[in-house]
Amino acid sequence: MPEKQPLLKLESICKHFGAIEALRGIDMEIDRGEVVALLGDNGAGKSTLVKIISGGLRPSSGRIVMEGEPQEFASPAEAKAAGIETVYQDLSLCTNADVVANFFMGREITRRYFGIPVLQERAMEAVVAQAMADGGTNIPSLRTNVEHLSGGQRQAIELNRFVHWGGKLVLLDEPFAALGVEQTRRGLEMIRHVAARGIGVVVITHIMAQAFQVADRIVVVRHGQVAGDVRTDETTTDQVIDMITGGSLSGAGKGRE
Template identity: 75%
Template sequence: MDQPLLVLDNIRKSYGAIEALKGVSFTVNKGEVIALLGDNGAGKSTLVKIIAGGQEPTSGRILFEGQEYRAKSPAEGKAAGIETVYQDLSLCTNVDVVANFFMGREITRKFLGIPILDEKAMEAAVTKAMANAGTRIPSLRTNVENLSGGQRQAIELNRFVHWGGKLVLLDEPFAALGVEQTRRGLETIRQVASQGIGVIIITHIMQQAFQVADRIVVIRQGVVAGDVRTQDTNPDDVIKMITGESLAVSGTAART
C-alpha cells in the first residue's frame, strides 16, 4: 500500500494554559475523503489551520508525502500543495471564470514584441479542466458574481486540482448552499478525490459526512474520539462519539 499522503502524529496546540489540541493523530491517504466532525470548540478549525500553515503546533509531528512538514504560513502550505476552501471563497466576483482560474498565472503571447494575454489558450485549458471534472458552467466568460454558490465552489476546487494541489481542506463548504447545490458540491468532492487528491471536510451536517466521506474522524475536547470507516458506523454511533456518550458507556463497561 502507498504511504499516507498526510500523517498527523500527536499534534498539540496550547494558547497559554488552554489546550486546544491534546495529541491528535490520524492519517489521510491519496484519493481519500475524511469528514472531520465534532462540537464547536472541539479543535477542528485549529487543526485545519495547523495543516494549512496558518498556525504552528505546540508539539507533535506532521508528515506530508513522507517528508517532515511544518508550514509557517498559508503561502508555504499552498506551495506544498495544501489549500483551504472556506465558505467565503477566494474568487474575484467581478471577473469571469477564466480570469479567476488563471489569476496570477496568466498565459501570454507576444504581439509586435509586446506580451498580451492569450485568452484562447486560457479558455481552452479551463474548458478541458471543467470537462475532466464533470463540472458544467453555462459560459466561462460569465462573471463569477452571476454564478451559484455551488458553481463557485466547483471553480475553486477545479482550479486547485489543475494547479497541482494534493490536499484540500474544506471548512463548512456547504453551509450557505441549497439542497441541489450541496448535492452537486458533494459530487465535485468525490470527483476531486478520484484524481488522487486527499480531502478533509469539516461539516456539522451528519448526512453530508455519510454521503461523501470514506472515513469519519471525530474530535472531542482536543483529542480523537473516533476514527472509523463510514461503511462501518452509523449516525447514532458518531453522535455518541461527538457527545462523549460512547466513552461513558465503555468506561462503565470496563468498571463492571
C-alpha cells in the same frame, strides 16, 4: 519514496492559544483518493486542525509529515506550494473578474509581442473549459464575472482550479453551510469526483448524513483529541454521536462530563 507512505500524517499535533488547549495530541492520516469527514462539537478543534494542516496556524508541537517528508508550513502559501489548500466558497475568488481570470490568477498565459506581454485569452479559455469538463462542472459562460455565480458554482471552480494546478490535499471547512439542497448534492458529488482523481479530501461538517454520504472515514475530534477514527461503512450514526458527545453505547448510566 516508499509506496506505503500516506499522503498526510499528523503526529501528536498540539495547539494552544494562551491558556486554551485547542488541540491536545492529534494523530491522524489521510490517503490519496480518500475523503475524511472531520466531525465534532462546536469548539472541539476542527477548524484549528484544518488551519494547521493548511499553514494558517503553526502547531505548538507535533509534526506534519507529507508523503514521508516532515513539513513546517509558515504560511498558507507554503502549504499551497506543497499541494495543500483550503477551499472556501468564495473568499479566494475575485468577484469582479470572470471565471477564466480567476482560474489563472497569477499564472496567466502570455506571449510577448515587441516585448510587451499579451494575454492569450483563447488558450486560457480552452484550458479552463477542459478543466471544468474534467470536473463535471457546467458553468454557462466562462466569461461571466464570478459575482454572478452561485456559491456552489464558485466552490466547483475552486476545486477544479485546485485539481488542475496539481493539488494533492484539499480541506473544506463547512463547505455547504450556505448552500441549498441541490447545490449541496452537487457539492458532495464534486467531492467524490475530486477524490476519484487521487486527491485527499478533508471535509468539516456538522451534518452527520453528509459525512456518511461522502466520506470513506470519519474522524471525531472532541476537546482537542481524536475521539474516534472509523470507516464509514463499518459505523452507525449512533456510534458517531457517542464519540462526539462522549456518551457510551453500552451504558446509559455512565456519566457524561
